[in-house]
Amino acid sequence: MKEELQIPIPKYPWAYIPSPLMFAFDEIEKQWIExxxxxxxxxxxxxxxNQNLVKVSAYMSPTTSNPDMLKPICRFLLYETYFDDYVEIMPLEEIEALRDRVFEVMTGESVRPDEIGIFRQMEQARKEWIANGMPQFWIERMAKSFWEFITYGIMEESRFKISKTYPTLARFLLIRSRSIGQIAYGNMIDPAVGFALPEDIYQHPAIQRVLFLHAIIIAIQNDFASIRKEMASESDNFNIILLFHHTEHLSFEESLAKAMKLHDDFVTELEEISQCLPDFGAYQKEAENYVYHTKLMVTCLNEWYYISGTKRYEPEGFITPKYGVQGEKPLDFEVKYIRQD
Structure with a gap:
């Protein structure tokens, strides 16, 4: 019998709310993929x-009850995830070319007939957001965030994946907050609630810190949920638990505890900021609602990992990127996830 490795499930002081649209896009997801x-x-x-990825958008936008508002958000979730998987260990010059074309399509250019289908999804999402009343300044903000997701996240992370080395903790947090894609995906709060946060409020240091915190909390949350897959992966070693294990020479149990402590400290900071936001004048309620939804995203995504039935983090969840083979190394232990009291 294999040894059992127990992994704690992160917990939060915020509510989990089930979405009324949990199963609304199951069939159309298959159509989009095909x-x-x-x-x-x-x-x-x-x-x-088999990964139930389209449900992530429903989980993370549980207050959205209009399918037309959620539909382009689902498109975004899928193409962000598929893009990340596709370009793993891809030469950086190829990622740059894709990145620049993504920005053009996201901000208004039409897709050419010979281009890969992910661009059609991006173009259609943009058209749907505009039809739903999202302003151009938000479209450009969303596209810029995606450009930064690729440039400061994926491309920086790829350097360490290719070399099979680890950065310092401070550098890891900077990269991981972008590479998880959550700062980019945080832009989905605006269409989910039907209001685009004005640019001056969005750029306020308090809101920017909230966005960093909710992104890095989700990144560490993901590192716990995906640890088995990444320990078995030939190329995907960018995980905070593995970082502590390899760079600080901690035991695996010590690495788990240190990663969870850091996660919990970030949770405390996010809650403290949310309880003492600046005065945003006429947009105070909208800013408070925006921050509330960053916390909902954290809590509800955490539930998706463990109750949705996704196969993404199991052996059959390995996806082959354009370059290299995403193989699985045999592990001599079983992983069991444990809810904390």
Whole structure:
């Protein structure tokens, strides 16, 4: 019998709210995969269909009851995730070319017939957001955040994945807060609630700190949920638990405890900021609602990992990127996730 490795599940002082649209996009997700993601290959397509990824958007936007508002958010979630998987260990010059084309399509250019289907999803999402009343300044903000997700997240992370080395903790947190894609995905709060936060409020240091905190909390949350997969992966070592284990020579149990302590400290800071926001004048309620939804995203995504039935972090969840083979190393232990009291 294999040894059992117990992994604690993060916990939060914020509520989990089930979405009324939990199953609204299951069938259309399969259609999108078949029509626009065939370039990923038949095996990756099959595995994606079993990952329940489209439900992430419903989990993370549980107050949204209008399917038309949630639909482009679902598109965004899928193309952000698929993009990240596709470009793993891709040469940086190729990622740059894709990044720049993504920005053009997201901000208004039409997709050419010969381009891969992910661009059609981006173009259609943009059109749907505009039809739903999202302003151009938000479209540009969202596209810029995605550009930064690729540039300061994926591309910086790739350097360490390719070299199989680890950064310092401070550098890790900077990169991981971007590479998880959550600062970019945080822009989905605006269409989910039907209001685009004005640029001056969005750029306020308090809101920017909230966005960093909710992103890095989700990144560490993800590192706990995906630890088995990453320990078995040939290339994906960018995980805070593995960082502590390898760079500080801690035991695995000590690494888990240190990562959770850091996570909990960030949770405390986010809660403290949310309880003492600046005066945003006429937009105070909107700013408070925005911050409230950053916390909802944290709590509700945490539940998706453990109750949605996703196969993303199991052996059959490995996706083959464009370059290299995403293989699995055998592990001599089983992983069991434990809810904390």
């Amino acid at each position: 029509e626009d993601y065939a370039y990923l290959g038949p095996e990756s397509m099959r595995r994606y269909i």
